[in-house]
Amino acid sequence: MGEPLIETERLILRPYTHDDAERLFDMMSRIEVAKWSGEGIPMQTIDEAHARIDRMPIRAGDRPEAGVFAVERKDNGVVAGMAVLAPIPASKSVDRSDMEIGWHLHPDSWGHGFATEAATALVARGFAAGLTELYAVTKPANGPSQAVCQRLGMEDLGLRKDWYDQELRAFCLKAPGEPVK
Numbered sequence: 001m002g003e004p005l006i007e008t009e010r011l012i013l014r015p016y017t018h019d020d021a022e023r024l025f026d027m028m029s030r031i032e033v034a035k036w037s038g039e040g041i042p043m044q045t046i047d048e049a050h051a052r053i054d055r056m057p058i059r060a061g062d063r064p065e066a067g068v069f070a071v072e073r074k075d076n077g078v079v080a081g082m083a084v085l086a087p088i089p090a091s092k093s094v095d096r097s098d099m100e101i102g103w104h105l106h107p108d109s110w111g112h113g114f115a116t117e118a119a120t121a122l123v124a125r126g127f128a129a130g131l132t133e134l135y136a137v138t139k140p141a142n143g144p145s146q147a148v149c150q151r152l153g154m155e156d157l158g159l160r161k162d163w164y165d166q167e168l169r170a171f172c173l174k175a176p177g178e179p180v181k
Contacts, residue, residue, distance in 0.1 A: 008121050010073065011071055011117055012074060013070070013071055013121060014072060015068075016068065017070075021046055021053060025048070027082075027105075040139075065125050066085050068086060069085075071109075073114075078109075079106075083121075085100070088135055088163050101136050102136060103145070115148045116148050119148060122134075123173060134172070135172050136149050136152075137163055138169045146169060
């Protein structure tokens with residue numbers, strides 16, 4: 001598989017492969033995970049997982065630092081979930097060009113700090129690539145993800161409709177030395 005793309009103390013962040021489709025499906029077919037993602041609809045078939053894996057490079061765009069990463073545990077090789085560093089789609093009536101960090105974890109990987117660890121690595125990657133700010137957006141009731149944003153030191157921007165054509169609770173983290181606007 002080659003060198004890991006990003007390595008932390010407990011995790012390897014790497015591109016998804018079709019070998020990960022069953023685990024991705026197991027995660028995104030669960031309402032307790034899917035309700036916080038996109039339209040909130042659980043995957044129904046393994047083919048949806050394969051199709052999502054095929055779309056991941058498109059989601060990352062042409063930014064070399066960007067990606068949708070499988071978050072693999074070093075201790076057992078299990079994919080705990082996904083982490084994202086990618087352009088965030090602006091809402092139709094909004095002129096923005098922002099980068100997002102995000103995460104979704106399988107329920108068997110909740111409560112171990114994996115989301116914070118993976119997101120911390122992506123923050124470092126984004127800022128090392130010259131980004132001056134990163135955004136995270138959560139469904140308004142997603143307290144656990146909002147807690148990750150707070151652990152990362154992100155500023156709570158409140159409810160916003162700037163991205164994904166829906167009202168989301170937004171957070172922003174400025175690169176060290178960048179002024180807060």
